[in-house]
Amino acid sequence: MNIPAELKYTNDHEWIRVEGDEAIIGITDYAQGELGDIVFIDIDTEGETLDKEETFGTVEAVKTVSDLMMPVSGEVVEFNPALEDAPELVNKDPYGDGWMIKVKISDPAELDALLTADAYTDLLSA
């Protein structure tokens, strides 16, 4: 299981990479493995400002559909355009080419509540 040390995580299996006042968000290696073949990423919240834990989109696998949740509050400034035609990138490279959205963070203090890589590893092994 790949759990990069430099990222922060949520209980719902999203990851977040903070870059200044912006952040990149995706789903974890564990999450993509549980979902199986991903066939459609439905995100139409670009330009919207959402609260922490609000749904920013949905991910459709062959067998299941799952909501995508904001790890922190912020404005969705970009959706990964590559996922439009190649949603399987989330399976192949969940922390790289399979990133989902870029967010302008509203309240950096919320970052403190997220899980570290170690805490996320514990969550998975619990």
Add this chain to the structure above:
Amino acid sequence: MKKTAFNELHKAAGAKMVPFAGYEMPIEYFGIKDEHMTVRNNVGVFDVSHMGEIWVKGPKALDFVQKVTSNDAAKLTPGKAQYSCFPNGKGGIVDDLITYHYSEDKYMLVVNASNIEKDWNWLVENKIEGVELENASDSISQLAIQGPKATEILQRLTDVNLSEIEFYTFTVGKFAGIEDVIISATGYTGAGGFELYFYNEHADAIWNAIFEAGKPEEIKPIGLGARDTLRLEMGYCLYGNDIDDTTSPIEAGLGWITKFTDEKEFIDKNVFLKQKEEGVSRRLRAFKMQERGIPRQGYDIVTAEGEVIGKVTSGSQSPVLNQGIGMGYINKGYTKFGTEVYIQVRKKRIKAEVVKLPFI
């Protein structure tokens, strides 16, 4: 949790195991899309040992099968099989099944794993004199070898001429050195191939022989996930999704397995005959998404204005079409092929078209 005789072999092959109908079963090994396309274009092996097998024996075996199933079992001769259903006495369906005419006065009913107990109780309740019932589900294993290469590979393991076994017929013969294997030209994929029935003690020998014989073609094990997407592309009903105790075979488009001949009396015959003559208020229909979106069981089928006109019973992305496909009950007035309907996918209404089956 029950296990089939192949449980360890699935785990060794890297399967993701899930609980299904009381059994621990493989949902996927390499990914559903990969497995799906393997069966469509090449060949794959499904463990379907969780399915139930019930024997009906005795001088009145045919009369009993005729009473409890909707299709005309009098049309069968030994070596022939037919798709059928058990009507539930209230105009619904207890289960769907395959009736095998094994030999004179002997039939094998192959039923869904989730319904074995319910079916058994129903059959016992409706039993007649001159019939003996036996639930052999726990001692019989079943493998489905499906795909365009299936016949060629299996032929290496038997002297029975497989290309002579027509669709929905079967033979009992020696396979991979094992006597009395039921070799049936049936399946739930639309990709061609066979289903094999044998006693549990031969499970390892038969599995290993098939994978050894299929090595040059890169034969693969296939999970229940791809089994579902394969059957949906063909529009085959799944009990619990598309048919159940509240749906009639006439509504479900299963009129072709509901036979109203003078010689055949069966449970709910009059109910279904009336539906056939007077029409029904809803029909099971297939639809194809015209925009991006994937229908799922339980989603509403609506008009452009949002009026609910039906419900999705099965839905998925079709790996062959790369498009959302589904089935569902749709109210009278909206069931004509080519009708534009909408599927309520969360907050969005996504356009779909009522189409003929199969999807591919």
